[in-house]
Every structure is written in structure tokens, then in C-alpha cells.
Amino acid sequence: MSGTLTIDGKTIPFAEGQSVIEAARCAGIYIPHLCHRPGYAPHGSCKLCTVFVNGRKTSACTFPAAANQNVVSDTPELKQDRLRLTQMLFVEGNHFCPSCEKSGNCQLQGVAYHLRMLDNHYPHFYPQREVDASHPDILLDHNRCIFCNLCVRASRDKDGKNVFAIAGRGINKRLIVNSASGKLKDSAISVEDEATRVCPTGAILIKRSGYQLPIGQRLYDQHQISEVALSMQDDHEQ
């Protein structure tokens, strides 16, 4: 099955098996997202990519593209909801950008900049979360985890290791590590793993690699996330 669909009034082609978000991306249309990554199994948890498909709200990253679909993504209401969902992610964790190595290259920040988010709107939870610095090469800072599941999928589907999983329920969700101690150093992860490179925030960092570019020259200093996302190669496409 392939054909065309329309998104915000523009007719675009899609290929068999493509999701709405991927069809849009291939046609040069950016739909904000955090838990989606080209070449990864769709997940649909961040809900930033919520769009109307034929009048019904759904996640563009999980919904299959189909002929003659009418997709609406660019409306003030959807943008406002995306802003609010992003603000929820900011107050849920502990996101102190000035003291984070990922600042300037962080997708959570990039999306927030794109949405012109100026404040966090909601009261902060300031949850008590751990930092796992046990591994010689990799840092895991739970304060910045947004439960996008990308590291879980990367480790399971790309690295074949199942290093990560998400446990807990509701606001008490937490990322857990597959080792007897629960620490990264005792897990099977290695710095070459895909799982160390897919974190959209500064929750998983490769040690001794931060601050390589001065402020002003970092990714989202130079480019909007919409451009970056559209230029992403499908090098992991299976």
C-alpha cells in the first residue's frame, strides 16, 4: 500500500509500512517528538506528535500512514498542548540546563526552544533521583530521564543486550539497569553501544565528551530541532 495523504493541506506521498510521522519527515514536514527516532520501533509515549488523523487525535509516530488520510498537525491548539506536555516533562524531572553537559545538544531543550517555551508553567515536583556514575565511561543521571524508552529499545533491538527497562508506575516510574547491583558498571553496556547515544536528554552521557563545542556553536544554538530532525539519516533502518 502506498499513495498520498495530506498533512496541513499539503499532499505528500507515503510508502508501505510508514507511520504518519515518517511520511511527514520524508516529505520535509516536522512534527515535534521526543520518544520517536527513525529506524526504531514506534513507542508513542511522549505524545508530542499528537495530530488529528481524519478528525481523530492520535500519535503520528505509531499511526500507520494510509491513502487519502487527512492529517492536521499545525494548529494553535495542538501547539499549545505540545508546549504543555513539554512543560510537564520539565517539571517532572530535575532539568537544570545551566549545569548539564547536554545543554545545547539536548532534544528536550531543542523541542522546548522550537515551541518557544519560556517557563515551566506547572509547579515543580523536584523528585529525589539518583546519579549512577559507577561506569568508567558512561554516566546515568536519572534526574534527566523522560521515560522515552529509546535506550531500552536501543539496547534490546540494536545492541542485543537488554541493559535498560522502565519499572514502577505513574509518577514513580524509573529507569532500571540490568545488573545484580542495579549499577551500570555491572551491566553489559559498553561505550560503543547504540544505547549510549540515543538519549534525547542528558540522562545518559558518555564521560569525557562534554563541552566540546563552545556556547553558540552547539547543535541547537545553530539549528532548530525541526531542521535537525528532517536531516536525520535512516542509517539504522532495519
Place this chain on the structure above:
Amino acid sequence: MSNKIKIATTSLAGCFGCHMSFLDIDERITALAEVVEFDRSPLTDIEHCGPCDIGLIEGGVCNSENVHVLREFRKNCKVLVAVGACAINGGLPALRNFVSVEACLLEAYRDGIGVDNPQIPNDPELPLLLDKVHPIHEIVKVDYFMPGCPPSADVFWTFLSALIEGREPSLPYELVHYD
């Protein structure tokens, strides 16, 4: 009475870095001075805020004095602006939110290395610490937010120009930063 727009500024649990950045508007400050005058501010040494058009708050709320100052600003300023990361999300001072006030005080005044004459300060003149540092929008209604650590001089300029001219402020992509 002059027709100038009145601005008050203060730093709560902040580092005055936002104020320094404000001064980085450099020579534009002369143009600004044509249309505004400053009420309570570290720049004027006026102790209490009178009726103002715009209040700029740097820093979060970490103690009882911060609450009083913030309320004074809210009461007197038509428009209240949260300036910088600390005012918006607590910022660096909020990193103590993961340690109890008790542990903080005991470490600083009783158990820490090099503490001489250990005792928790109890002078009634001293403001007491809140158990957590809060961004200002959790204590009072805030009208606008200027993110950044600090917001750049251009952010101040863009924002204030709009407010002074009665326009809704908006920042272009390049000026939205959280660091």
C-alpha cells in the same frame, strides 16, 4: 512626576548575574534611560518598592525574606517578570532541594569541616530557610518569563523594548536559551 516608565529590580536567591547581563546592553542603556526610571533596585539602593510599571525578579525563593520581597514587588508592579533560570525553575540554588534543610544547616553550621563555635544562627533578624527553593511562579502570579542563565543583554533589550512600547514581547529562536 515624570512620565517615565518605572522599573524595579531585585535579586532573590540569585547571583546578580542577570543584573550584570542587563547592564551588558551597554550604550543602549542611555536610550533606555530616556524612557524609564528605576525604583527599588541594586542600581539605585532604594530600599522599598513604590508603584511601578515593571518588576524584574532575578532568583528563586529560598527564604522568608525572599517571600516578603517578592510580595512587595507583586503588590507594586503592574507587570512582574521572572528573569533567568533561578526565578523560573529554582536554578542552581534549587540543587539543595535534594538535601533536607536540617542536613544543610547542620553541615554548614555544626558538623562541617572547619566549623568553629558550632551553632545554628538564630538571630531574629535572619530570614529562615524554606524547606525547598521555589521558582517565583509557585509563590505569586507572574506575567512574563525571560529564560537564560543569564538571559542575554539582547533578551533584556527585546523584552523591555516590547513592554515599554506596549507590545506583547516575543523572542526569536536565537534568543530562547536556558543556559
Place this chain on the structure above:
Amino acid sequence: MKTFVDKVLEQAEFQPARLLEILRAVQAEFRHIPESAIALIAAGLQIPRTQIIAVAEFYSFLHLTPQGRYDLLISDSITDRMLGNQQVLDALAARLQVEVGGVRGDGLVSLNRTSCTGMCDQGPAGLVNGYPLPRLIPAKIAAVAELIEKQVPLADWPAEMFQVDEPIYRADLLLKQPFSNGEALQTAFARGLAETLAEVDLSHLRGRGGAGFKTALKWRTCSQQTATPRYVICNADEGEPGTFKDRMLLDLYADQVFEGMTVCAAIIGSSHGLVYLRAEYLFLRDKLLAVLQARREQGLLGKAILGREGFDFDIEIRMGAGAYICGEASAQIESLEGKPGIPRTKPPNSVVCGYQRKPTVVDNVETFFAATHIAIQGGQWFADIGTPQSTGTKLLSISGDCRRPGIYEYPFGTTVRQILQDCGADEVMGVQVGGPSGTFISNRELDRVVAFEDLSTAGSFMVFNRTRNLFAIAQNFIDFFAHESCGFCTPCRVGTALLRNQLAKIADGHGAAEDLEQLSALCEVVKNNSHCGLGESAANPILTTLLSYPELYLQQLKAKEFAPGFDLDATLAAARRLAQRDDAAAHLNQVEN
């Protein structure tokens, strides 16, 4: 430890899908899931240890730290609260010297609250090691405490302590209908299976679990899938607070439910049925296993049912472990596969890609019960009752402020006024129809009717009189959703916690006009962006109470201008204590003077 875990793994045939069953057994034996068991189970099932931890943390009845040898859980549904569950908790805590939410130092007893246990008609209710303790009156509380202190094994407790009543105050079309085992199957075989499906279609039977999907369409779609095997799942995870009609059906009408599953299996071509029984209904398990065994002996389950070669079907009972979200069909399937109950992404629907990724019909207990009688009596018989869009009758579980709480069967289209009159409710302030995820209506709306097109309900019907506080009700429901959110998607995970705090702010008298605007806006974000029905309906307690009693919300906005959402003065308490101060400057007012 190893011997025990090996035995449990063997009983579960080393199937990862049966992880919940395995963990429930470990929990029952060791009062928690010990680290050593995690390693053994991971190795035995060849699954990552993280899956075991994720499951253990997801379900309320599984624990990674030891609970008491007697684990007491008190139902925290609003109706249990109205019947004094706090006094029950206080009394047990005092008598047994254990904190609510804690485990006593000697490990003998633990005490906590739990989501609705489905005993709202006989509350305040609780559970001890998973078994129900309805009607916790003071004398019974004393007896329970004494039995625990004396360490009397549960098996030796007086049986009447666990006695669950099934008060049926109104029987209509289905509950009155005579039935003999095998009747529906015989009629269906005689009529023809395609013809029987046509009768189900004609009946316009819609799913009784709340969503109201057309049963015949579901069955037909499943039967048309090419993939095999196909599965029949009976959703007995009756978790919506205030609902207990499936408890009654499984207690008194189990044969008719199983027969409905079997008819479905014949129609869709399934040989394997599962009942997902909520953990709170553990007391029904042995009874149901006995019914299943009797049906096997009667030739109604097993190989060549009623002598029909090629029609093999059997049913197994699988227990939940305390998670409301598992009432959602795809979450239930995840749970049945040994995973946290996180609703799947749709499409594909479970009917196409369900249990073990195979075509699966998931229907409510009451749906199968109705299908049994439709198979016998035909579709028109059923369609003649009710309204055109909502045919037949509906079982209601009525609780709250009324003289006769219990089970009532009504034709769809019955007015709330009629129901209130029948159950003996006076001075009504409002009714919650459909549980927390449903609709709150005020006493100005009593002519509304129970039907899919008006007040849809899976069975919950809670009555509140004029002495009740609207905010206590809405807060109980919102707290419930925040507690039961699976946490998968942002709007529900974060949004329900924010809703809880924002509603509490207003209820505590710290709200100003804009707080109500913020609350409404937040409701819309959660409702419009969530992944599943839980999130979509999580804001309903606020939205519907706001709609029916806006004046109560407005009166509750005590703050003239914005005030903090937390007790400001209390945040100085630690500093005051350490500085040994209590002067005026050592305090803060919630709002400026």
C-alpha cells in the same frame, strides 16, 4: 528458596507468560520477591531480571521489600471512606501497633490502603493476605487483631469472617432466566454457529465493560482473521471503584459466564480461553476452578465438547496482581503475557493482534453472561428490551448513601430517579454513574437514563447524599487515577499527579480564580492527549463535578489572589526548629496581609 522457586517454575511450565502467577506464589511464600528469587526466575524463564523488577513494581500486590506475615489492606474507595475506613485503619493501627503504610518491627503484620476491593455493598472492607474481610465493624476489627496477634493461620479463622454476600435486589431479564448447563451450546449447535452469531448481531449486544463495542462485530472480525490460534479472554478485572456485579456473576452464575465463553470459542474457532480474575477476587478462584472441573466432567469443556468432534476448548483462570489499568483489554493482554499492564498502541486492535499476538476476543464477564442467554433465546428477545442503541438489561452495583446497596438489573433506559427510589436513597446530592471514569450528576439531573447514549456505566452506581463533600469525592477519584496511572504517556503520568495537586490546592482553600482556570485547562490536556481510556477519563471527576456544581467550586476559591499550592508556613518548620525560633518573623502567612 531454590526448591520452592523451582517447583513454582515447573508448575508454570517455565512459561514467561505466567510470570505474574510465579511472582504471586513467591510473594505469598516469602511476603515479597527476594533478590535471590529474582535471579532464579530470570534464569529459569530466560528473561531479563529487569522484567521481573518492572512487573514487581507495577502491581500493587507484589513487593520488593517484605510485607507482614499478615498483610492487611483496607479498601480506600469513596464508599469505604464514607463507611468509616479511616476508623478501621486507626483501630487496626492502634491495636496491632503498626503504622498505616508500614510493616511492624517483628514482621508479623503490615497495614495499608488499597484501591476499591469490590465490596462497596458491604464495606468498610479489607483484605488479609488477599482474602476479603467485608463489614469491618469494631467487633470484627478486634477479632481480626486478636487472631493476628495469636498468629492463628488464616485457614483456621472463622469462615464467616470472609463471608461475602451477594445481595440481589432486582432481577430482570437475565438474572431471572432459568438455565441448565449446556443449554446455550446445544441451542447454538442446533441452530448453527453462523446463525447464532447472527442472533448475537440481532440482539445488538454491546460490551458490558464500559466501552460498548458491538459484541457480534468483535466476534465476527476475530473469526475472519487468518492467524491461529485464537483466544477468548473473559475480563474479570472488575477494578472500577464501585463495581461488584462481576463478583456476583462469578460467584453465583459462573456456569453461564463460562458457557458464553464457550459459545464464543465455537463461533470464532478458539480452543483456549482465559479468565483474568482481579487479585481482589482471589476468594472466587477455587470456586471457579471447581466449576470448570465440573464442566469438564459434563463434557462442556475439554475435547469434543458435547460430542462435537473438532471442537476442543478449555478455560484457565489467571490472577491479576493489583492494577486497575489491567481492565483495559490490551493492558490485560500484556499482563497475561507476564509484563507490566501497559496498554498497547492501536492499531492493531486485540481482535486482530491480541494475546501472544494472535486474534483475541476480550469481553466482560457480563457480556458472556448475556451472550449465553441470547444464544438460547435468540437476538430479538434481547433487542426488545432497553433502548434502540442500548438493548437488553444492565447490572448495576449500587453503593453509597442508600438503604439497600447491592445488585440491581435494569432495562437500559431506566431513569436515575427510578433507581434511587428502588435502592432507598433520600436527600441525594449527586450520583456517580460509571465509577470515577464515568459521570457525576447532580440532583437536578435525575431524569437522565442509564444507557450508552446518556449515562454509560460498566455497573458502578454510587449515591451521595447532601451531607457529602463534593471535593472529598472528586479528590478520592483523582487520587485513584494518579495512583493507578501506568505512567506510560506524559499527559497521564505527569498530568494526573498535577491534577491531584491542583485539585488539592483548591480543596484546601488555597485556590484563586485563576487556579480554577488552570485546573480546567489541565483537565483538557490530560483528556485530549492520553494514550488510553484511563488518561482520557482521568479528568472526568473534575470535569463532571464542575459541570454539575460550578457554584461549589466558585465558593471554594478562598484566595483573593494567587497563593502557593503548598502550606508556606509549614515549609519553615525545619528551620524554625533548628534555630529554636518562634517569633513573628519566623512565620509566613499563606497570602499577604
